Amino acid sequence: MLEQFRSKITEKKKIDGALSILQWDLETCTPKKGQEFLSEIVGYLTMKGYEISTSKEFVELLDKLKSNLNSLSPIDKKEVEIISEEIEKMKHIPSNEYQYFSELVVKAQGIWEQAKLSNNYKIYEDKLQEIFDYTLKFAKYNRKNEANLYDVVLNEYEKGMTTEKLDIFFESLKEEIVPLLQKIVAKGNPKRKLNFYNSIENQKKFNRKIGEYLGFDFDRGVVRESEHPFTLNVDKNDVRLTTKYVENTPFSAIFSTIHETGHGIYEQQIGDELKGTILACGGSMGIHESQSRFYENIIGRSKAFWKGIYSEAQNYNPILKEITIDDFYKEINIVEPSLIRTEADELTYSLHIMVRYEIEKELFSGNIKAKDLPKIWNEKMIKYLGIAPKYDSQGVLQDVHWAGGLIGYFPSYALGSAYSVQIYNAMKKDMDIDKVLENGEMDKIKNWLGDKIHKYGRLKETEEIIREITGEGLNPKYYIDYLKKKYSAIYNLDI
Amino acid sequence: MLEQFRSKITEKKKIDGALSILQWDLETCTPKKGQEFLSEIVGYLTMKGYEISTSKEFVELLDKLKSNLNSLSPIDKKEVEIISEEIEKMKHIPSNEYQYFSELVVKAQGIWEQAKLSNNYKIYEDKLQEIFDYTLKFAKYNRKNEANLYDVVLNEYEKGMTTEKLDIFFESLKEEIVPLLQKIVAKGNPKRKLNFYNSIENQKKFNRKIGEYLGFDFDRGVVRESEHPFTLNVDKNDVRLTTKYVENTPFSAIFSTIHETGHGIYEQQIGDELKGTILACGGSMGIHESQSRFYENIIGRSKAFWKGIYSEAQNYNPILKEITIDDFYKEINIVEPSLIRTEADELTYSLHIMVRYEIEKELFSGNIKAKDLPKIWNEKMIKYLGIAPKYDSQGVLQDVHWAGGLIGYFPSYALGSAYSVQIYNAMKKDMDIDKVLENGEMDKIKNWLGDKIHKYGRLKETEEIIREITGEGLNPKYYIDYLKKKYSAIYNLDI
Incomplete structure (x- = not known):
């Protein structure tokens, strides 16, 4: 049997x-x-x-x-x-609707791409509405008695997640991070030095180096380019990342590569005993994002990490020879309200997620329609970040997720950030992370994560893993504390 | 129904x-x-x-x-x-054997690649023998009463083709082309100027230009890189080519691009009325190769073609500013016995095919085994081209075809060359090809081929198409005449 x-x-x-x-x-x-x-x-x-x-x-x-x-x-x-x-x-889903929807999201991604390239939201809004409608319909089929259907889709990506929990999470961001951001904006930033010309060929070489340095196995994975960076696993021996190179902002690709490599290392370290089972891939979206954001921010935007690889970085980016590591550290941690989520700094990032979370919630409650999104997007951007895009291509059209049917997915990014800090605190008990990073012993980090998280694939639930590592469940407090401590130090703020 | x-x-x-x-x-x-x-x-x-x-x-x-x-x-x-x-x-083929074979050829391609990269024929020979054995077995299942089983596999790629016809074809090559080659070798060649450094990025740009110039539609196709250039069609709106760039021999990629573009244009011009049917792709391998070789050699190695695009070529390859078009023409038509089929000149090309043809025939007759191939390969190379490879990676391991299960395929290349000249002679009756090329009116060429050949897909057999265009079937005479005329002019030979 x-x-x-x-x-x-x-x-x-x-x-x-x-x-x-x-x-x-x-x-x-x-x-x-x-x-x-x-x-x-x-x-x-x-x-x-x-x-x-x-x-x-x-x-x-x-x-x-x-x-x-x-x-x-x-x-x-x-x-x-x-x-x-x-x-x-x-x-509960009729098969013809299921097939229709799976074709719809593929087509919608093509249209989304055209809409973004031509800055024309109109050509895309009907498809987007249709995707929302279907998602809502499927959620209804699925749980007829659920009062809050948005909770149903949240559960697709993070088991046990509810609007109630997320409201608390984002409320604390509003209370603590929005004012902190305002203080930082009032202080002003150093003049940027990290935007400089670097050929795509040269960027590729350095990004490859970084992938190898972090421990990504290129015999079992590839890196290519796409408009919107992502990671995909065929199985643990075939893990694929993309990144996006821009000639005059080499550090954009670098942080994107580090982020996706975090996802990639997770998939490559799934336990061999799970081979051939459906458990042989990463767990919830929240825990997956905790790994990418751990590598991107906690590791990738730390001074200790760059100490370990700075001379190599200077080889590929000679301008760094004129920048001290302290200045470099400040630059890669500049806080600045910006329009694009994937290029946002660590502090403002979750505010971008909040915008998307609130919009998804309201679309599900039926208060708003896809056609209203550009206006609402811009209002929320002003409210939380103080700026709004001039073009929808830099606003509501920037992300592919909704076109791909990923609704209820965005909150995972914020959860991932919160988990990543909880994991970081636990890891600190087992090793002197700064020293490990300065010595370039990236395997120690990779192995710790492999042993505590990656090897389990979907065998354990996220909640269970986090409890085993940290002794408690999701708690946004640590994340907020971490942000306050890190950025008040960088910006000399007394908070 | x-x-x-x-x-x-x-x-x-x-x-x-x-x-x-x-x-x-x-x-x-x-x-x-x-x-x-x-x-x-x-x-x-x-x-x-x-x-x-x-x-x-x-x-x-x-x-x-x-x-x-x-x-x-x-x-x-x-x-x-x-x-x-x-x-x-x-x-006639048991389903388990069919599945086994389709997995075998995928695995064999991976092993072939390793064997080629490491110049180690040994690790590949068993798989190759197995592929030959299965092909022979399938041919037997298929036509129990056929005396010559090699004819069965030839028919897979070219309906109606027989060892008898091919023997005549290759016999005339031996009689006419081998002595011509010996005369040319005795005369010697000009000093090559076309091997120079050109960055991969720059080469990519020029190759893209060439693809566009020939009429390949990039909204319905892509070009990527692979070890062994090939063309693949998903459907007429999704046609894919690869090429291979080498930094110091930019013209290697260019002729490979022109060749694959010939295949690609064929697929893109399949008639719309065939959409959704299995007829919506190119016909036999012979006619497919006639299109790629027509573009590569008859067009791509003609003086008139380069007259039309020479100033553009000079922009991407500044060294061409120091080379007259007459000298350039001579250089791209240098005849020189060489080891690698895909980089062979137009004259020696078919001799490379002859080596493979004879080997396939002997393997089928059971006279030789896969393990004997390196030795036999080298003997035949000496016999027909006067040189032999030092490394198997440049000899019997150079082509992926056998690893991919394509046995009986190679003769199509020679047939394609023969057809291409027959088609060329017919086209000449409808237009002044040299003038068209000098004016860069590549659409005229493309449309003629589309109308006479491409639009039919598999609706008509190759034989039928060739007869309609030329008034007769396959006839190697024209091909041999063309080669003799072209190369005796270039080399000032009196033959």
């Missing part, structure tokens, strides 16, 4: 693997007019996977296994549980 | 589309250790396509349609015929 189950899982994993490659291709390679056919292929294969999961044969198999859960190994048991939950969700 | 048939075809085309993307990914992107899982996915999807084609339902449907062939449109009719032939072939 277990054997039949495994054989079905193997089949599903092959379809999912093919879908990952197609998704990767769409974002890194497919020519404009080829997107339509590819989206049909994606719809077709998604449907094939759906058919396996919802087949009478498979459901019966699963029911039998469920009736005997305690006789299973922990891995088999967890797999059965996760799949049962997924099927429970899926079986 | 026709509707059910169309719906099955649509399904097959989606699976084939996914397989094309996976194949593309394997050759341009997949990390080394990711190849294994990807090969399993390829095996799985190949099997799914096989299951559709061989399902009772589909075969019955096809039988019904076949019993009523004359009531069908020409397009439907041709489709039914081709699919029936394919199924006829497939149904």
Whole structure:
């Protein structure tokens, strides 16, 4: 019985693997007019996977296994549980709607790209509304009795997450971080030196070095380019990152590479004992983002990290020879309200997320429609960051997520930031992190994360992992304390 | 009934589309250790396509349609015929062997790459033997009564092709081209000026220009890099080429780009009325190669073509400012026995094919084994080209084809060369080609080929197309005459 189950899982994993490659291709390679056919292929294969999961044969198999859960190994048991939950969700969705939606999001991504490139929100808003409508509809199918349907989609990315918890989280950001930002803005910033010409070829070489330095295994992964950087795993032996190079702002690609490498190392360190199971990938979006943001901010924007690699950085960016490491540290931590989330500094980043969180919430409550977004976006940007975009391409159109059907995903970034600080505090108890970084012993960091988090894949829930490491669950207090301490020191603020 | 048939075809085309993307990914992107899982996915999807084609339902449907062939449109009719032939072939092959073979060739390509990079034929020879054995076995399943099984595989790529016809073809090459080559070698060559440093970035820009100039539509196609340049079509709106850049030999990439663009333009010009059918792609390998070699040699190595684009070429390759177009023309037509087929000049090219043809024939007859190939390869190179490789990586390991299961494919290159001259002679009757090229009116060439060849896809057989255009079938005489005329002029030979 277990054997039949495994054989079905193997089949599903092959379809999912093919879908990952197609998704990767769409974002890194497919020519404009080829997107339509590819989206049909994606719809077709998604449907094939759906058919396996919802087949009478498979459901019966699963029911039998469920009736005997305690006789299973922990891995088999967890797999059965996760799949049962997924099927429970899926079986409420009519298959034609499911297929329609999976094709819709592929097409929408093409249209989003055009809309962004041409700064024309109008051509995209209907598709976006449709995506929201479908997401809402699916959430309703799924939990008819749920008062707050936004909670249903939040749970897709972070089990147990609720609007109530997030409201508390973002309320504390409003109370503590928005005023801190205002103080910093009043103080002003040093003149930037880090925007300088560096050829794309040269940037690529340095970014490759950084990936290797952090411990990304290039025999089991690749780095390419895309408009919107992302990480995708086919399996632990095939992990793919993208970054985006801009000739005169080399540090944009560098932090993006460090961020995605954080995701990538997570996937590459999944335990071998999970091979062939659906547990063989990263856990919730929140814990995934905790890893990327840990590498990007806590490691990547620390002085100790750059001490370990500064001479190498100077080789690829000769202008750094004229900049002391103290000045460099200040520069990579400049706080400045800006328009683009992915290029935001560590402090303002979560405020960008707050804008998206509030919009998703209101769209779900039906108070607003997709057509209202540009206006509302800009109002919220003014309210929290003090600036608003002149062009929608730098505003509501900047992110691909919603076009890709990822609604309820954005809060994971903020959760990830909060988790990352909790993890950092725990890691400090086991090693002198600054010393490790100065010595360039990046493997020590990687191994610690591998052992405490990565190896488990989806075997353990995020909550469980965080509790084991830190002794408590999500607590935004540490994150806010960390930000206040770090930035009051950099800006000489007395808070 | 026709509707059910169309719906099955649509399904097959989606699976084939996914397989094309996976194949593309394997050759341009997949990390080394990711190849294994990807090969399993390829095996799985190949099997799914096989299951559709061989399902009772589909075969019955096809039988019904076949019993009523004359009531069908020409397009439907041709489709039914081709699919029936394919199924006829497939149904003799046990499905487990079919799946095994499709995974084998993916794995073999990975091993071939390692073997080539490390110049180690040993690690690859067993896999190669296995591929030959399976190909032979499948040929046997397919036509038990065929005396010459090599003819069976030749037919996979060129309908109606036989060892007998090819023997005549290659015999005339031996008689006419080998002595011509010896005369040219005796005369000696001018000192080469075209090997100079040009950055990869700059080369990419010029190659892109060339692609656009020839008429490749980049909204419906992409160009990337791979070890072995190739063209792949997902459909006419998604046509993909690769090329390979070498810093100090920019003209290597240029001729490779022109060659692949010839394939690419063919695919992009398939008639819209064939959309959604299995006829919507290029015809036999021979006719496909006739298009790439037409662009590469007849166009790309002509003086008139370069007259039309020489000032642009000088912009990207400043050294050309010091070279007259007459000298340039002589240089790009230098005849010199060399080791690598893809970099061979127009005259010696077919001799490289002859080496492969003879080896395939002998392997099929059982006279030799894969383990003997390095030795035999080198002997034949000496015999026909007067030189032999020092390293297998430059000899028997140079091409990916056999690793990919393409046995019987190589002769198509020679056939393509022969067809290309027959097509050229026909085109000359309709336009002053030299004038068209000098004026840079590349669309005229493209449209002529589109109208006479490309639009038909697989609706017409190669033989039929060639007869319509030229009034006769394959005839190597024109090709040999063309070579003799062109090269005796360049080398001032009296032959």
